[in-house]
Amino acid sequence: MTTRPGLDQLGLSTGKKARLHRILHQHGLGNGTAIFLPYDQGLEHGPRDFFENPAASDPKYVIRLALEGGFNGIAIQIGLAEKFYWDYAGEVPLVLKLNGKTDIPGAIDPLSPVNATVRDAVRLGADAVGYTLYVGSPAQEHDFRQYLAIRDEARELGMPLIVWSYPRGTAIDAKGGKDSFYAVDYAARTASELGADVVKVNFPHPEKQAGAPAAYQAEFSSQQAISAVVKSANRTLLLVSGGERAGDAAMLEKARQSMEAGATGLIFGRNVWQRDHDESLRFVGQLRDILAKYPS
Amino acid sequence: MTTRPGLDQLGLSTGKKARLHRILHQHGLGNGTAIFLPYDQGLEHGPRDFFENPAASDPKYVIRLALEGGFNGIAIQIGLAEKFYWDYAGEVPLVLKLNGKTDIPGAIDPLSPVNATVRDAVRLGADAVGYTLYVGSPAQEHDFRQYLAIRDEARELGMPLIVWSYPRGTAIDAKGGKDSFYAVDYAARTASELGADVVKVNFPHPEKQAGAPAAYQAEFSSQQAISAVVKSANRTLLLVSGGERAGDAAMLEKARQSMEAGATGLIFGRNVWQRDHDESLRFVGQLRDILAKYPS
Amino acid sequence: MTTRPGLDQLGLSTGKKARLHRILHQHGLGNGTAIFLPYDQGLEHGPRDFFENPAASDPKYVIRLALEGGFNGIAIQIGLAEKFYWDYAGEVPLVLKLNGKTDIPGAIDPLSPVNATVRDAVRLGADAVGYTLYVGSPAQEHDFRQYLAIRDEARELGMPLIVWSYPRGTAIDAKGGKDSFYAVDYAARTASELGADVVKVNFPHPEKQAGAPAAYQAEFSSQQAISAVVKSANRTLLLVSGGERAGDAAMLEKARQSMEAGATGLIFGRNVWQRDHDESLRFVGQLRDILAKYPS
Amino acid sequence: MTTRPGLDQLGLSTGKKARLHRILHQHGLGNGTAIFLPYDQGLEHGPRDFFENPAASDPKYVIRLALEGGFNGIAIQIGLAEKFYWDYAGEVPLVLKLNGKTDIPGAIDPLSPVNATVRDAVRLGADAVGYTLYVGSPAQEHDFRQYLAIRDEARELGMPLIVWSYPRGTAIDAKGGKDSFYAVDYAARTASELGADVVKVNFPHPEKQAGAPAAYQAEFSSQQAISAVVKSANRTLLLVSGGERAGDAAMLEKARQSMEAGATGLIFGRNVWQRDHDESLRFVGQLRDILAKYPS
């Protein structure tokens, strides 16, 4: 097992340390691990994602689910935060997602435009902000500039910055795809180089090698791959994303390997709230059982 | 017993509610009451306050005391927050005191100059800011203007504002003194009128009537006085200050009457850290026993 | 011997740590101690201070003296820094003094007005800035406000802030005077509470008790007094000022006691450059011999 | 003879050097010396100064005089610069005086308020700006702050800053007066400490010793005094002011001693334009004969 660094070993400012301490040690299991509930799919994909479990269309339902499930935070866009977080303010940490986009235009050079500020997050009592960076997109020039302003404001206000580090674009597609080991590894490192406090990545698939650089053209187990990705993130805490809904056993095994690799935790949305209520909590209970084995 | 309002009945913004929720429900007894440890006397009175218990000269000792004693927050100036809070960031809520002064020049028109900003508080992960308002001082014009800027910045950033509402000046002296029922009652109302989220007052002495307006020239029990003061504060949560060190029985009775009156809690400094370590914790334990009887 | 804290124990930001590392470990003895050469007396007292050693009227002579004497830094005003530091840029650390005043008007409520900015200091490659705070002056309200802006800009730019913490005013005079134990102790604590990184104080005189608070009305050796002052400064590094020129033996004993107490070093101006050249270096050599015994 | 430093020995930025080069080497005698014509008395004293030679009431007359007399620059306020400099733009260097005041209110704590900016000076093609600093005034706090902004803007725009360094106020009066050796010496040093490029002072009177510090209570010749003053200004070029109109022989001897001491030149207004036209030019011719002996 890779040793996960403590909050005092990450070069954090006082405010970032205070807020991450709250998230990691005063919510969820309180053992330094975390499971986040992302709920920005209403913007990213539209209401179609709620058809499987219509209750999940109601933000209030999902925030309550985060509380009931003992999540360490809920990641939402500004509109839902303004209208729904007051009821539960402080009860579950808020991660304000600062950018987002619809998936309507076919994006060959994706960029996620900013729709809220770090000041909004402070004002709403959030404990972190989220930013989607499309690593490998031809729009990286615009993306980096937009990101710089948010990184800087987050620094000034002591607000932890969680980067959704997503490989995207035709070049990524040509080099193994967005969840290849190469792409995920590069994405984790990019977030670290650009100053994320926490990075969210997909679980890497080492078998997707077509077109990837020579270094990745070899046999790697998925445990080796996720361990390398955590190492590439170095002092940036790493969260593994659930992505689209998949089989439970596979998801739990990914979770276990991630924690074994030294990840800080998980960020599972659709795999949670696309089930009915009790089933959601049962699945989260299984994830918590895994996290409980990796205290720091 | 006066009923203390819940956080959802105070007209709070989302950020203020989130932060007060943390203070009142995720620290201390977690029952909606609070006991704060103020530690700005090194600036207000100088090191002489530490001669009785030299260990208390060390900010680290005092922050640890706040943790060990289960306090809901520690109130310190910017310098100590910058240098000492990192070690315990998030473990005990920080109340950044934004103004303060030395007691060297004889102040007939006291004013407490600002030495830090609400942004500093946000940056350091504080859950509230403190401001000393000298009610009745001839300098009130300057004081109110300075206060306005802070109230406004606190509003913009969702930061709860605790006002140390202190009657001061020759006019106050001539009307019963700074801890008369009249003065304390007026101070509580003034903080409420000016937009404090929480007000810190001294315990009122209804027998100090000399020079006070006619309305206060009557028999009031101390329970009646503190009840009236809490009512004057209306939706501004009220904390009762310990002031200079005094006898334990008297302090505990004050605490009991305050909570009975509907106060949210206590803010005791010298009465706590001017004792030796174990004695401090024993006394705090007695205060907590009282608070435990007044959940909300 | 009190243990002096290392730079990694002071809650410093990266930039402040980098700059203090340079000053304390890459100049002078390089052992974590420091001796600074202050040279702002041309503004504070006028050219009369140079009559004893006319060569010292020339800033170039004094900067060279700092180099020859192995000083850890030279503290000058903006005008001299602009015109004279280029020649020796980087060879001896620059401490840009940001405020200052002439001593022409009789000051009963002294305030030292700002004449340069932290940006000036950055632009000139300085490793620290200096600010004179007149503790106890009735002008403290204005002083604190002016100081706040500088503290904040220094924080933003990672520039160490050295506070010349000088008790002044009629209230100080009435309580034992500007170099009483009471006054110096309070001054050290005030700088710490307000967020100085380094504080410069006069050596305390415990026998000056007339009018001081009761706590200081007792027998204290000068060693006890300076040790208490260093403790009051807690994580703020402490420098002892030489003040007006005095006898060598007394100065050296003060230096020894200061270092024994845990001070970081000395800041001696007139006691150095009011002598002729070789005599200056001989005296500095004696001071360095003392510092050499207190590495950290 | 003290050696006057060249422009390459003063720590000047490129723009300041370029503009001073124009003033000192492309106008007047072109030998590194200078004689300026100040013409701000219409504001400082009112039209009464023009009664002796009514022609001098017309700015056009005075600017032409500067051209005919071979002056190195003319110092005027913004209003005259806007209306009259266009006619002769570039023919004689413009020194835009940025502050000034009427002498109507009796000033015990004088301050000269700003009425133009360094940008105005750039816009008008000026080669320097002028600022009056009242050294020793109780208003120094305000003065220094106002001065800081101008010094900084002048630096950013590469504009030479000439400080009219004038001792003023009751404290100065009590220590020997505004043209005592003590006062002038301190004024020269103050300008240097605060970053003037050029300083304008009165000729010092060493016999005015009443109330001055001990160092100045001795026999000094006027040559010794002016030499000390030039030394106190160090790398700040020094101009000697003519002041009120006085006898020609005395003025010429002052000029000679000043240049002998290492001054850069003279700034003579009323002594020039309060005469009739031809007489003005005759007198200036005598001053130029002196300057011609001190090339650099």
Add this chain to the structure above:
Amino acid sequence: MTTRPGLDQLGLSTGKKARLHRILHQHGLGNGTAIFLPYDQGLEHGPRDFFENPAASDPKYVIRLALEGGFNGIAIQIGLAEKFYWDYAGEVPLVLKLNGKTDIPGAIDPLSPVNATVRDAVRLGADAVGYTLYVGSPAQEHDFRQYLAIRDEARELGMPLIVWSYPRGTAIDAKGGKDSFYAVDYAARTASELGADVVKVNFPHPEKQAGAPAAYQAEFSSQQAISAVVKSANRTLLLVSGGERAGDAAMLEKARQSMEAGATGLIFGRNVWQRDHDESLRFVGQLRDILAKYPS
């Protein structure tokens, strides 16, 4: 041997001179030469560059290597600087690289987007900033505009600006390629024309002439080529890049010829940290032996 200019001959401001003095005379060999360790490949190429020596994936390992190897500075991106430099702040100079990109999208018109500011560099105690300029890229219009802002901020803050001057794009490919004598020579001059303080170039290959302008279609030795390049950079100090890992003998000969030509030093990354630890230091020792022969 071409004579390398001293720091006082380069038209540097005080702050730039102070910081370059530190880099060139207080670190490394302290003889005016420099060897820098660039470590931004994690962003530029991704983690694949660390597969040869997995230890090099850890920024802490590489910063320690810079210390052990006696490097004059380490060039990293903001994220690594924030998280890893604190531990060694001031011990080895920091060059904050302000722009960078992933190599995922195929760039025919490369531009390196900015992700940090000169203020970040100041705040972190850096002694220089780095900027990649893609000379010849069709995106040069955007590049120059982006560069202008950084050059200006670097000037205002006295921060030396190191330009990674990289010929890139299809036009460069058609004229001899990115390391042709023509391309490198033009790149050195471009950085000088645009105001770089230091320029980093590849070693020129005079034999790559296909498509180059006529002037370069001749016999040049590599010594002649690098000498011409250093001359093209004039008062901009020149560093020669190691580029991809190559044979030791060839690298050492390039280094020798560069220093002989008047270069200030080397910037070698992969050639250093892609070896194992002891081998890295051995190779650096050989480079230092060369630099030792070219003091200034």
